[in-house]
Amino acid sequence: MxxxxxxxxxxxxxxxxxxxxxxxxxxSHTSLGFYAAHRRIGGLQxxxxxxxxxxxxxxxxxxTGLVAFYGFDGFMYSVGWLVAYLAVLFLVAEPLRNTGKFxxxxxxxxxxxxxxxxxxAALSTLAITLFYLIAQMVGVSAIVNLLLPRFxxxxxxxTVGVLMIVYVLFGGMLGTTWVQIIKAGLLxxxxxxxxxxxxxxxxxxxxxxxxxxxxxxSGGTASNLLQPGLLFHGTLGAWNLISLGLAxxxxxxxxxxxxxxxxxxxxxxxxxxxxxxxxVLVGIFYLTTSFMGLGAATxxxxxxxxxxxxxxxxxxxxxxxxxxxxDLDAQLTRDxxxxxxxxxxxxxxxxxxxxxxxxxxxFVAAVAFATILAVVAGLTITASSAxxxxxxxxxxxxxxxxxxxxLFVARSTALVVxxxxxxxxxxLRGFNVAFLVGLAFAVAASANVPVILLALxxxxxxxxxxxxxxxxxxxxxxxxxxxxxxxMGSHAIFxxxxxxxxxxxxxxxxxxxxxxxxxxxxxxxxxxQLQVRATTGIGAEV
Amino acid sequence: xxxxxxPARWEVLASEPEFxxxxxxRRRFVVPATLFFIAYYLALPIxxxxxxxxxxxxxxxxxxxxxxxxxxxxxxxxxxxxLYLRRxxxxxxxxxxxxxxxxxxxxxAER
Numbered sequence: 001m002x003x004x005x006x007x008x009x010x011x012x013x014x015x016x017x018x019x020x021x022x023x024x025x026x027x028s029h030t031s032l033g034f035y036a037a038h039r040r041i042g043g044l045q046x047x048x049x050x051x052x053x054x055x056x057x058x059x060x061x062x063x064t065g066l067v068a069f070y071g072f073d074g075f076m077y078s079v080g081w082l083v084a085y086l087a088v089l090f091l092v093a094e095p096l097r098n099t100g101k102f103x104x105x106x107x108x109x110x111x112x113x114x115x116x117x118x119x120x121a122a123l124s125t126l127a128i129t130l131f132y133l134i135a136q137m138v139g140v141s142a143i144v145n146l147l148l149p150r151f152x153x154x155x156x157x158x159t160v161g162v163l164m165i166v167y168v169l170f171g172g173m174l175g176t177t178w179v180q181i182i183k184a185g186l187l188x189x190x191x192x193x194x195x196x197x198x199x200x201x202x203x204x205x206x207x208x209x210x211x212x213x214x215x216x217x218s219g220g221t222a223s224n225l226l227q228p229g230l231l232f233h234g235t236l237g238a239w240n241l242i243s244l245g246l247a248x249x250x251x252x253x254x255x256x257x258x259x260x261x262x263x264x265x266x267x268x269x270x271x272x273x274x275x276x277x278x279x280v281l282v283g284i285f286y287l288t289t290s291f292m293g294l295g296a297a298t299x300x301x302x303x304x305x306x307x308x309x310x311x312x313x314x315x316x317x318x319x320x321x322x323x324x325x326x327d328l329d330a331q332l333t334r335d336x337x338x339x340x341x342x343x344x345x346x347x348x349x350x351x352x353x354x355x356x357x358x359x360x361x362x363f364v365a366a367v368a369f370a371t372i373l374a375v376v377a378g379l380t381i382t383a384s385s386a387x388x389x390x391x392x393x394x395x396x397x398x399x400x401x402x403x404x405x406x407l408f409v410a411r412s413t414a415l416v417v418x419x420x421x422x423x424x425x426x427x428l429r430g431f432n433v434a435f436l437v438g439l440a441f442a443v444a445a446s447a448n449v450p451v452i453l454l455a456l457x458x459x460x461x462x463x464x465x466x467x468x469x470x471x472x473x474x475x476x477x478x479x480x481x482x483x484x485x486x487x488m489g490s491h492a493i494f495x496x497x498x499x500x501x502x503x504x505x506x507x508x509x510x511x512x513x514x515x516x517x518x519x520x521x522x523x524x525x526x527x528x529q530l531q532v533r534a535t536t537g538i539g540a541e542v
Numbered sequence: 543x544x545x546x547x548x549p550a551r552w553e554v555l556a557s558e559p560e561f562x563x564x565x566x567x568r569r570r571f572v573v574p575a576t577l578f579f580i581a582y583y584l585a586l587p588i589x590x591x592x593x594x595x596x597x598x599x600x601x602x603x604x605x606x607x608x609x610x611x612x613x614x615x616x617x618x619x620x621x622x623x624x625l626y627l628r629r630x631x632x633x634x635x636x637x638x639x640x641x642x643x644x645x646x647x648x649x650x651a652e653r
Contacts, residue, residue, distance in 0.1 A: 072590070072608055079586065079615045086579045086619055089626060090572045207603055214604040227598040228590035228608045238591025245587040249580065269634055272627070279623050283616055528556035529549070535565055536637040538555070538644050 005362035006369075007151070013186070013370045014163060020178045021171035028172030031406045035102040035385050036263045037174040039542065043270040045181060047277020050261050052180030053378040054081075054252075054278070055187060055285055057139050057371045058437055063286075064351075065344025067293020069302060071213070071225025073232050074293060076241065078286035080248030085282065087253040087449075089275045094268040095456050095534035101541050102263055104256050104448065105390045108455050110533075111526030112463045115395055120470045122390035124447045125256040127474065128440045129383040130421070132257070135436035136376050137161065137425035143345070143368055154426055160373060161422035167377040168384065168414045173264055176377045183367075183374035188281060190367045191288040194348065197355045198295025213294040218302045225297055240496050244438070247500030251441035254448030257382040268537050296347035300354050305347050306339040314338045376421070384414040435486040438498050439477065445500055446473030446507035454511050456534060459527040461511070462520035469511025476503040555644070564636045571629050575622055582618055586611055 028034045041049070059081065066074025100106035105121035140160050141153035167175050202208035215222040223230065232241045252258060262271045296305060309317055317340055318328045324340075331338045349368070353361035388410035393401060447470045454461045454469070480499030485492040496502075533539050555561060590597045590608045597608035605613075 072606070072612065075609075075612055076587065076590075079612050080583070083579060083583045083615055083619050086622055087576070089623065090576050210604045214600075224598070224606075226604060226606045226609045227594075228606075229594040229598070232591065233594070235592075238587070241587040241591045242584065245584060249583055268637075269630075272630060276623055276627055279619060283620060287613075287616060525549075529552035531565070532552055532555045532561060535568065536555075536561065536640045538641050 005359055006365040009363055009366035010369050013182070013366060013373075017167065017175075017179045017182060017373075020182070021167050021175040024171040024175035024178065027174050028170075029407070030403055031102070031389070031410065033174070034172040034407055034410055035260075035381070035389065037172070037177055039264060039266050041174075041177055041264040043265060043273025044277055045177065046261055046265050046270065046274035047281065048184045049177045049180040049264075050258060050274060050278035051281040051285070052182075052184035052187070052374045053257055053261060054282060054375075055184070055371065056136060056375045056437075057143065057368050058135070059285075059289070060187060060191070060371055061143065061345045061348055061368055063289045064292045064296065065305070065347040066231070067225075067289055068296040068300075068305060068347035069342070069344045070231035071223075071294065071297070072228045073230050073241075075290055076232075076245070077248070078289045080245050081252070082279065082283045082286050084249045084252035085275060085279045087250060088258070089272065089279070091456075092253050092259065092452060093262050093271045093275050096259055096452075097262045097265065097268045097271040098534050098537045098540040099530060100263060102260070102385050102389045104254075104259050104452070105386070105394075108451060108466060110455070111523050111530045112455060112461070112466050112520075113522065113526070114463055117463050117466045118390050118394055120467050121448075121451075122386045122395075124443065124470050124474055125386040125390075126383055128254075128256055128443050128448075129379045129386070130417075131436045131443070132255075132440040133376055133379045133383070133417075133421045134424050134428060135433050135440070136372055136379070137421055138428050138431065138433045140369075140372055141425070141429040143365075143372075153429055157425050157429065158422055160369070160376065161418055161425070163373055164376045164380050165415060165418035167373075168380045168418070169411050173381060176374075176381050177261075177264065179377055180374040183370045184281065186367050187371055188285055190364055191285050191292065194352060194355075194364070195288040195291035195295070198291050198299060198351065201295070201299050201355060209291075209294070209298075212298040216297050216302070225294060236495060239501070240498065243496050243501035244498040245500075246504060247438065247441045247445045247498050250449050250500075250504060251445035254444035254452065255440070256386065256444075256448075257378045260382050260385065261378075263541075266542075268540070292348055292351060295355075296351040300347070300350050302342060304335070304339055305350055306341050306343040307346070308337040308339055310337045380414055380417055380421070383417045384410050387413040387417075435481065435497070438486075439481050442477040442481070442499050442503055443474055446477050446503040447471075448473070450504070450508040450511050454515075456530070458515075459524055460515060460519075462515045462518065462523055464517055464520070465511045465513075465515030468514025469507050472510025473503060473507025476506040555640075558640075560636065560640060564633060564640070567636075568633055571626065575626065579618065579622055583615060586615060 032038055063074060063077050096107050099110045104125055105118045108121045109118045137157055137160060140157050144151055144153045144156035167179050199209050202212060210226065214224045214226050216225055265271050265274055314332050314337060318325055328338050349361050349364045352364040388406065392409045393406055450473065451466045451469045455466065477499050480494050480503055481487065483493040484497060486497055597606065599607050601607045601610045
């Protein structure tokens with residue numbers, strides 16, 4: 001694939017977002033401006049920003065690829081990621097806006113006063129955002145290797161890292177929000193365009209499109225991509241699917257970088273409106289993964305999806321792998337290139353190449369980079385707020401310290417988090433870190449969600465319960481991933497890839513058992529205030 | 543300076559009939575809706591996981607039962623969203639009335 005047009009388009013995106021960042025930098029001189037954009041983002045804007053913050057490259061390239069290779073089973077991810085927003089809508093968005101200031105820990109420690117709860121809540125936020133951040137940035141090197149082989153992966157990771165630091169450091173929440181909005185617009189446009197082109201390939205007949213998807217030929221056999229069971233099969237597959245589904249659906253309501261977006265709007269009502277818009281946009285996007293994925297499978301074909309080697313490179317490869325010579329030679333004469341290793345991540349860009357030519361493919365590659373940038377910027381500002389607001393300002397300085405100090409610490413943390421992410425991602429590049437996304441969702445669902453729900457709804461809930469619940473959820477998710485098939489392969493002690501179905505009940509049980517140990521009158525006394533404020537918005541931060 | 547609501551006042555507010563009614567109305571929607579969407583969603587991985595043969599049957603043209611069920615989840619999410627948005631307008635009215643009342647009480651107290 002020719003790298004030049006992609007780089008130019010990516011450069012245009014970077015240029016526009018830097019102008020926005022410069023404009024926003026005049027408006028982030030206070031902590032309220034830096035973390036929450038002065039709570040002046042409208043519901044519609046915030047809805048677009050949530051979509052931009054949420055839909056990662058793993059969704060765009062990853063899910064499209066999974067649908068292209070495994071059909072229905074890949075689409076299962078898309079379903080979970082939309083339905084998850086119902087939990088955000090019903091349970092957390094409005095109470096969070098009414099009770100919190102800048103972070104998830106604000107909500108928890110609203111009535112569970114004291115250092116312990118806030119410290120553990122901040123720790124869990126930092127863990128989730130770091131896992132997610134590294135997964136995204138290592139993803140950068142994978143994409144660069146595939147889409148722009150001449151652009152080295154260290155350079156690419158560093159570029160993305162430096163840009164995300166610049167967005168957050170200078171633009172604060174306002175700048176980050178607009179980066180996310182622009183990216184969401186580009187991504188949705190691309191996804192809808194590719195879907196229409198794919199359906200157009202079948203004369204705009206959905207019947208023809210799905211008929212083709214129901215018998216896709218690959219290597220002499222035809223498979224029906226509309227049937228379940230191509231990725232998850234057997235009883236173990238069923239449990240994997242259920243466990244993953246639980247973590248996706250509940251985890252979103254505990255993802256700190258999504259929850260933080262609700263502090264940028266003026267009221268609980270605007271928080272609700274933003275979830276509504278996000279559900280429309282995210283829903284449309286996840287529907288298109290079906291068309292892009294099945295389109296890639298039917299129009300491009302599975303055996304053509306992967307890094308393509310042409311002419312000299314192909315001959316060199318064939319000479320080094322003589323046992324496959326016959327097949328590869330045949331492929332080279334037939335197609336003019338070989339695909340030694342199928343790679344589902346390339347489904348979307350290759351679909352674009354096939355139906356729209358190399359310019360469209362370049363555009364898709366540039367959008368994939370923009371996608372990563374917006375997500376990592378959102379994660380960086382979240383980690384920065386957890387450290388500066390929760391750990392430094394509230395715990396170390398006991399709520400003292402002036403605005404300048406607060407901002408200085410927030411910006412320094414963004415810089416440190418960004419630098420750390422760059423270094424770790426360069427060190428981990430080449431490893432498959434996709435499991436880190438699953439881990440982030442599992443920790444969010446097991447450590448954060450039970451405690452958020454109990455803090456909002458159970459008068460008897462105590463500080464000990466919150467700490468026990470968060471630690472139980474955090475540790476059990478980490479431990480089960482460590483002894484699971486992702487890291488231990490066939491010697492795994494725990495059979496499921498995603499620990500949700502076990503770790504979520506453990507987190508909940510920890511919170512309930514910890515609470516039953518002893519009464520906490522102080523926290524109980526605060527419950528009335530929390531309930532009134534969460535429901536009516538009386539006394540909410542403005 | 544933002545008006546300050548004292549600790550004793552919160553207890554009074556929490557026991558007011560209007561607030562109890564708002565809380566009940568919210569719960570009457572949110573609790574069943576949450577249970578429903580979780581059950582409806584989990585029915586998808588459970589059915590395709592344990593009965594893949596049944597779910598592979600074509601239901602709508604070439605679309606299998608499983609694919610139709612998956613697509614119906616999008617409709618389900620958007621319908622529940624619309625229902626909640628409609629219901630929440632009433633919650634907003636009640637909450638705004640309580641907020642206004644509270645501001646007046648505070649102003650009176652300061653006089």
